[in-house]
Amino acid sequence: MTVAVSQEQFTREQLFNILRHINYPLxxxxxxxxxxxxxxxxxxxxxxxxxxFETLSLRLTKAREVDITLQGIYDRIINQHRGGWCFSLNKLAYELLRGLGFTVQFTIARVCKPLNYGDPIRFQMLSHRVSIVRLKDGSKYLFDIGFGNTSFYPIPLKEGAVVEYFGHKRRMSKTVHNEAQPxxxxxxxxxLWLMEEYLGEDKWVPCYAFTEDQFYEIDCEMGNFYTCHSPKSVFYSSFWCVQATLDGKIYMLLDKQFKIRTATGNVETIVFTKEQDRLDALEKYFGIVLTEEELKYHDQKIE
Known part of the structure; x- marks a missing residue:
């Protein structure tokens, strides 16, 4: 039986527009x-x-959902100068990589990052889309731009592989399901491949785990629907916006808190008490100015 493969893809003009949008040095x-x-x-x-990385579609639109059609993603990121989360950002990345001639497959991971260091791994549902790229020499890499505070560079799919950038570190290791009864x-x-984040002092925390199994866009639609609409979703009632800078800082607007994590690991925290202060930070650090339509449906004003 032949399985139909989606022919949805970016045009050559759209590929160039994306590269210009991300300031890629052509x-x-x-x-x-x-x-x-x-x-x-x-x-x-x-x-x-x-x-x-942002959840604003859930807070500022009538639909209260993230559009993960390819045209919807392109329109929001390129035309509206916004962002998204893994099901949109990593779909954009997947189609960009495919359009440039890379051999790439997407898969879906289980988030397992504990609230506190040392807590046991608890796998969540399949809710995080990532891409795996295979180069001509056979080497494979994890490519992920949709995990908020994510890696700046691709991580080799090799046990023990470490990527370091601006003082941050990510590591690839292997694990098994903690409830497995094979x-x-x-x-x-x-x-399972396990992506880990370095906390300093020889401490590593797991972020998510995945296999190299094949998934389909319908699987992403299911995961995206859950993430948008389930009260158990971490993003269901969150006002989040996260972005890195070229010199290694990470800006994190998490509900009422704004954090700046420097390349050396220092964190500056500001707690907003007024909505206008948060909107000013959204414009200053993320380049996002809310429209009148978005302000009309804004459901989590501070005051």
């Missing part, structure tokens, strides 16, 4: 970059420092 303005490791590395760096069916435990 050697030739009329030539798309080649699908090399250097291109892959520059793409992730430029994406995470140009496109915010002996019931006589199968070996399923190994």
């Amino acid at each position: 050697e030739n303005p009329d030539e798309l970059p080649k699908p090399t490791y250097e291109t892959l590395r520059e793409l992730e760096y430029r994406c995470v420092t140009s496109i915010p 002996e019931l069916l006589g199968n070996p435990p399923q190994q």
Whole structure:
């Protein structure tokens, strides 16, 4: 049986518009970059420092949902100069990589980041889309621009691989499901790739885990629907906006708190008591000015 593959993809003009939007340094303005490791590395760096991770569609629209159609994603990010979350940002990345000639597959991960360091791993539902890129030499990399405080660069899919940037570190390791009972069916435990964040003092915290299994866009639609509409979703009632800077700072607007994490790990926190102060920060640090339509449906004003 032949499975139909979606022909939805960006046009050549849209690819160039995305590259210009993320300030990608094109050697030739009329030539798309080649699908090399250097291109892959520059793409992730430029994406995470140009496109915010944000949940504003859930707070500022009548629909209270994130549009993850390809045209909807393109319109919000490129035309409206906004952002999104994993199901939109990493779909944009996937189609950008595919359009540039990379061999890429998307998969869906289980978030398992604990509230406190040392807490046991607890896998959540399949709710985080990521991309896996395979280069011509056979090497594979995790490409993820949709996890908020995410990696600036692709992470090799090798156990123990570490990527360091501006004092931040991410590591790839392996784990198994903590509730796995493979002996019931006589199968070996399923190994998962585990992406970890470095906290300093030799402390690593797990963020999410995934396999290299094939998923389909309908799986992403289901995950996106849950994330938008389930009261159990961490984003269901959140006002979040996160973006990195070229020099390694990370701006995080989390409900009423605004945090600046520097490249050395220092965190400055401001707590807003007035809505106008939060709107000013949204414009100053993320370049987002809310429209009259968005202010009309804004459901989480501070005052």
